[in-house]
Amino acid sequence: MSDALKIGIAGLGTVGASLVRILQDRHEMLATTCGRAIEIMAVTARDRSRDRGVNLANIKWFDDAVSLASGADIDVFIELVGGAGDPAYSAVKAALQRGIHVVTANKALLAAHGIELAGIAEEHGALLNYEAAVAGGIPVIKALRESMTGNTVSRVYGIMNGTCNYILTKMEKEGLSFEDCLKEAQRLGYAEADPAFDIEGNDTAHKLSILTSLAFGTAIAADDIYLEGITNISIEDIQAAADLGYRIKLLGVAQRTESGIEQRVHPTMVPYDSVIAQVDGVTNAVAIESDILGELLMVGPGAGGNATASAVLGDVADIAKSRPGAQHVPAFGRPATALLPYKRARIQSHEGGYFIRLKVLDRTGVFANIARHMAENDISLESIMQHSKHYVDSAEPKTIILVTHATHEASVRKAIVAIKGEGYLVGEPQVIRIERPKAG
Amino acid sequence: MSDALKIGIAGLGTVGASLVRILQDRHEMLATTCGRAIEIMAVTARDRSRDRGVNLANIKWFDDAVSLASGADIDVFIELVGGAGDPAYSAVKAALQRGIHVVTANKALLAAHGIELAGIAEEHGALLNYEAAVAGGIPVIKALRESMTGNTVSRVYGIMNGTCNYILTKMEKEGLSFEDCLKEAQRLGYAEADPAFDIEGNDTAHKLSILTSLAFGTAIAADDIYLEGITNISIEDIQAAADLGYRIKLLGVAQRTESGIEQRVHPTMVPYDSVIAQVDGVTNAVAIESDILGELLMVGPGAGGNATASAVLGDVADIAKSRPGAQHVPAFGRPATALLPYKRARIQSHEGGYFIRLKVLDRTGVFANIARHMAENDISLESIMQHSKHYVDSAEPKTIILVTHATHEASVRKAIVAIKGEGYLVGEPQVIRIERPKAG
Known part of the structure; x- marks a missing residue:
């Protein structure tokens, strides 16, 4: 058996403490599988005195992540500090510049500095592994980076935020409002006290930007993502979706198109009998075509x-199983210098089906008028219907639901502006994009 | 860039020809990703003259797989010949004994000789990769062997035979008989002229035996699998399943139990709203808990x-990215000598829910009598109902459907024997096991 693999861990929150426990409890089993022992040599965390339920005796404690990454006698630096900036950024950089492999769960860091860090890793013969950064336990990085070598990806999409999927699932199953479900998610620890980062879609966008780079061999462009969160989704949308044979999920979608790469995060209607539609609660899912x-x-x-x-452990084990400096695995699938520039496709050129919900005054000819505006913008309709659960007073506004065949976002926007000009709309129209799996 | 990776391919059927085409068409792209070119040096196939639509000029042709594996100047031997015996077995062995890495799609070979071959590979510092052998394009081998390092698996199960899943899906969606759907599958090329190997469950059993070894770190025991095919599934079962909120799938299941490891392949009822229930047609799915x-x-x-x-290409690329002799990746997760003996749990001790369909003569007290036999065998019932779509003449036999809570197979068998003794049964009872995903 070879020499032990020496690791240092920065950050001892839930993930870090769990990792230490697993490495200690399964020391023998891991040594058998990896062909050598994995030894924790150094750790650091904000609070040294906290009881984490793990034994940190005989492990060197460093004052901060950067000094650990720069000074510890280690083969692998595990970054679980989080955040796009320092100390995570400087620590990862310092480790890579020493030729030390890095394993990180930090999506924000990679979204902001991934390509730069990949370049430094390659220059110094170090590996940069980050399976945990996207969709937690789902091995999507390995699938894209290793299993699918040689494939040309056309689309990657997924449910990558458990908070949003929990809220949308609960709204549907229990008929509760967005606000009530958010509160319940917070109570259960599925949502932060300040939930904006999750429910506005930013968290999904960070993860999507990493998948886009891996899938299409392009530089990361995390700031160039079309973003809509789920705060605007009402129980009425969810019920209408169900009536039409769809469920609403917050998807991150990256797609190769003729005009470039579309990156978008938005509430999406998926066919009820598709596999991804059945992914409920905090569970994530990623599809690659x-x-x-x-x-x-x-x-x-x-x-x-x-x-x-x-x-994280899978990433560490991959390093343990290879011999030092013995692998060529560029962090984003191809060498950082060989990544293509990212060319954005504008959301206006997006092509797909749309669900449109309009609240209108009950006037004669409104139906026909809406249909005419659609036709004038070359939008072919799959259905148009008045949607109401109960008999309502004819003086009340009516809800009209349209489902379009594949059309362009620009056409939909133009049609909506025209309809707004007619004066019969009450409130803002709701527009939800429809996404279909390639098959099934 | 390092020296090219030299490969030899034995078998130029659909997969082999496709592989040659991809390696030639994407030569540059693969070299960029892998850090070195992949060059086809040698090939062999039964028929040299056949036009496969690929250019085999400048590639050395060998008369047979064994002579290629023994004599070609290659780093990787790709075995696409198929079959548990020769020439596949001798060719793979010959390559490994020369220290040449092997990539194979051959589930029958691995089911029969996997552990022996893994031992030879380790002895000679060669890799034995076989992602394509189980569930085709699904990277389940990589997930178990690499991503889940350190995990203790409790259950692995899946839909691993497209022929069976196509037939079961078509029976349900179109209300057609097993025989009609099998004919259609044969017409579309989804089933062989002699379909027994698929529809009797043997193909699934081969794949399951490989997953079992990887998941539990045990020796392969392909002959020790409880086996039931789908030939016995009627449209009546599928409809009753649907009425009860289930779909019927042919699953391969390997499960850790107190008395050993259960390996079983049989038609299975899965909850309709589980993700795996939505996997239709020839598509495969594998779940790991x-x-x-x-x-x-x-x-x-x-x-x-x-x-x-x-x-296959993913496996080859993994070798290309590593430097020769630079990786320790035991074929079945742990070194062949460290694999645990396989201890079988008998099907009689299986614990789970059961669907039981009985055709009975319409006599007074039959319902009560059936319920009594269940109770006497400690079987707790979730439901018992008379199932018929139409009003039928009371002289006709009636169908009774039972769904049990978790119970033991042995109890179910005893109860059925007792019920058979009562004399009111018409024909054979149908018994289908119910499998539930851990969550959702």
């Missing part, structure tokens, strides 16, 4: 201390 | 020239 393999969908836990620690 | 990661489900193409070639 490519030209040789076809369609691959992976479903699993997207967060949680253990699931994330498992992904 | 483990203690750290949690539940992982992967859905994708289980067969087809391109999907299989993609999995």
